[in-house]
Amino acid sequence: FVSRGAYQALAKALREMTRDEIIREIQASGMKDREGMSGFPTAVRWQFCASAKGDVKYVICDAHGGHPEACLAANLVLIDPHALLEGMAIAARAIGAHQGFIYSPSGCPALRDTLAQAIAQAKEHGFLGKNILRSGFDFDLEIREGSSSCFCGEETAVIDAIEGGEGKPRRRPPFPVLSGLWGKPTLLHGVETLLNVPFILREGGEEYVKLGTEFSKGTRVFALSGKVNYEGLIEVPMGTTLGEVIFDIGGGISGKGRFKGARLGGPMGGFLSKRDLNMPLDEESLSTVGLLFACGDLSVFDESACAVREVLSGFDLCKSEACGLCETCEEGLQRVPEILDRISKGRGELRDLDELDALARGFGEPDRCRFGQYVSAHIRSALRAFRQEFLEHIVNKRCSAGACQELVQAPCTNLCPVGIDIPRGLSYLRRGLLGEAYRVVAEANPLSGVCGRVCSHPCEDRCRRREMDESVAIANLERFISDRCRVSTTAAFPVTRKERVAIVGAGPAGLSAAWELRRRGYAVTIFDENPEPGGMMRYGIPSYRLPRKELALEIKEILARGIEFRSNTRVGKDVTWESLKADFDAICFAPGCPKSCFLQIPGEAAKGVMGGIEFLKRFHMGQEVKVGRRVAVIGGGDVAVEVARSALRLGAKKVTLFYHREHFEMTADPSEIEAAIEEGVVIRDKVTPTRIITHYGRVGRLELTEMRRGPFDKEGRRTTRPILGSEFVVDVDTILVAIQRSMEGENVPEGVEVLEEGNRIKVDEGYRTTHRKIWAAGDAVTGPSRVVWAIRGGRDVGVAIDRALRGSSEEDEAGFSVEGPASGVWTPEEAEAHGRVSMPTLEPELRKKSFSEVRLGYRRQMALSEAKRCLQCGLKKEEI
Secondary structure (H helix, E strand, O other): OHHHOOOHHHHHHHHOOOHHHHHHHHHHHOOEOOOOOOOOEHHHHHHHHHHOOOOOOEEEEEOOOOOOOOOHHHHHHHHOHHHHHHHHHHHHHHHOOOEEEEEEEOOOHHHHHHHHHHHHHHHHOOOOEOOHHHOOOOEEEEEEEEOOOHHHHOHHHHHHHHOOOOOOOOOOOOOOOOOOHHHOOEEEEEHHHHHHHHHHHHHOHHHHOOOEOOOOEOEEEEEEEEOEOOOEEEEEEOOOEHHHHHHHHOOOEOOOOOEEEEEEOOOOOEEEEHHHOOOEOOHHHHHOOOOOOOOOEEEEEEOOOOHHHHHHHHHHHHHHHOOOOOHHHHHHHHHHHHHHHHHHOOOOOOHHHHHHHHHHHHOOOOOOOOHHHHHHHHHHHHHHHOHHHHHHHHHOOOOOOOOOHHHOOOHHHHHOOOOOOHHHHHHHHHOOOHHHHHHHHHHHOOOHHHHHHHOOOHHHHHOHHHHOOOOOOHHHHHHHHHHHOOOOOOOOOOOOOOOEEEEEOOOHHHHHHHHHHHHOOOEEEEEOOOOOOOOHHHHOOOOOOOOHHHHHHHHHHHHOOOOEEEOOOOEOOOEOHHHHHHHOOEEEEOOOOOEEOOOOOOOOOOEOEEEHHHHHHHHHOOOOOOOOOEEEEEOOOHHHHHHHHHHHHOOOOEEEEEEOOOHHHOOOOHHHHHHHHHHOOEEEEOEEEEEEEEEOOEEEEEEEEEEEEEEEOOOOOEEEEEOOOOOEEEEOOEEEEOOOEEOOHHHOOOOOOEEOHHHEEOOOOOOEOOOOOEEEOOHHHHOOOOHHHHHHHHHHHHHHHHHHHHOOOOOOOOOOOOOOEOOOOOOOOOOOOOOOOOOOEOOHHHHOOOOOOOEOOOOHHHHHHHHOOOOOOOEOOOOO
16 A cells, blocks of 8 residues: 555645644645535535634544445445545644544454554554554544444434444534534544545645546445446546446446336435436535435346335335434334335325325424434425336326336336236237137237337336346237237127217227227217328338238227217318317317428428328329438438438438437337348438428538537437537438427317427316317327327227226226236246247348338247246236
């Protein structure tokens, strides 16, 4: 340690500096206390203690770390114990103390032994004890162990423990710098503050002040853990953002998970979410969102973690920390876990959120200790960061993370947007009961064959089979069940209600809403401006993904249930909105997002530039669509990939897809991206168009600029920024823009408010618009999304309209009834041991010659074999 510069700063302090000069150097550094939540200027604390009356003064280091389970402080000491001793000796010299104590947790023998060895070595070499470095300055150190957790590093509790007490906090004033240990002026710091002292004296305060932000100088050490690729201790300048720590230093989220949130400050720390990724990790910034910088323990979690349970788990520690001296803490620590437990079990009420907030505000007495303030921040930060998730548990009785067992049937079913009882359906399939399997699937999703082909299958992301090898191919099996096990019916649902409902739009949301309302007994009429029903499924998704024969079959069965369909009818033109309001008791507006957004760059009006949606729709309506030899596609979503692959099939010789973020951030289905590359589509990432160069009014060349990473957006994704001077030009004949889709605003009925942000329709919690008779569903409400979410949205609106017309707010009678674990809870020994059955596909060279379906579907034996891989885990639906 000495050979690497240990005790050089101490020698300088003793031989070259006065006590006042030491404090002035600390002041010049701008350092603030790192421990607890004080953020108090270190030099000011030292000055108070140095000026306090009395010949006997003490220096204390709390090596406990603030939390019993937060090991950051102990790890820092184990790495460099002599830096801690040096910092304490310098502090003692500055305030005039000759005795110091290190408070160490009794449950950490490695820390005690390391400190004891370091103290012995320092004394042996003259860095501690009498006449240090022959300067005439004496300073000795003792280690005091205690079982008390000291209430989150509360300084008066540490003092009480060293004095032999139980480690209880004391009321202030007097403050420890004036009357602390045994009534004497006492300077108490945590490990990290004292570790910074030698650097400041050795290199000078002017060097230290170069690091950090205007108000938070220096560096901060974090113990990065949880769902990140690289865990461990990191030291970064103050003000480094949460996103930089997690993604640039921590390597991003481990596995295939996505970032959900982080807890800063140990088990009782505060919570941050996706929208906080640009938050600088310093005292001032964190205080703006109510967080207390207790310690640098930073635990990251992904979407498999439940926010309600994360908060609840911290209260086991809270109970063991509480001193019992404050009635508000005593009452709150009993009440809060009860409320959180009820919420996690689906028995919560909306008023519980108000009660949690009130309890959080009332925690602790500020003049006694910090404990209550930590608990308050723990609760309130969670409500701020994850309020929607709490509402999901309370209102929808659902835990999207799948962590609250009482709210989860099975991990896959829990994540299925339409709630298919997947284990039950696969159980029937594996036993060869094909009709029963189809009924399970079709009951929840009238477009199951469509979803089996184009669904993003979030159910597979949480499949427990992944813990053994690969997830079950649920989407492939859903397709097999719909194609091969279909039990066709043409029987119309009986009309049992007098009210009539109009559906405007025959896309997935409109069809789903119509089906839901029809089966609930309403007379339903669908109006659509196109010749055929299906919306984007019919006029957007290419037939190589979704064959028109299978789509038409499923839509036919939906309409056969007694739904009237009026084609080529644009409401607002062919039929007035006023007549609809007069003739129907409720209207469901589900227009989708059928219009492309454009780049807004020079030259975009040239011939050869077309929106991706318009390109696909013209082709699917049988109109002539010409593409040049060299096609540029702009975008990174499903539509962009579909446009690129379609262009190849229409004769383009070279198709390049330009995307402004990195390749792995493309939102298109990964399997579709892989298929596009196999077919010859070139993907160029981190570039964006800046202008279109025309030749006699036609596209000739495309100018692009390279992009670099920027801050995070509110969804937790990296934005991009152009690199100045990086522009380049490519030759193109056709440009297809597929960056985003939007709703056709001119067709919105009068009285329905449209939100400026995202061009979406404003609805209440029951999907009713600002017009009392009109509800809205699908992409027009959520923004562009995938088919399965539109189906879910349509069904939810159907339920909402039914409740409104009935005047009832009772729970949906078709909902799940959770009884408990099924008899087949995760029995891997019964599941087949082979890997996932691959989907047969056409060869890439054959694909480009036609729009024939690429994915050929499972044969019977393949499907049965794959179904037998299902572990049949989770909770089941009530037996019918």
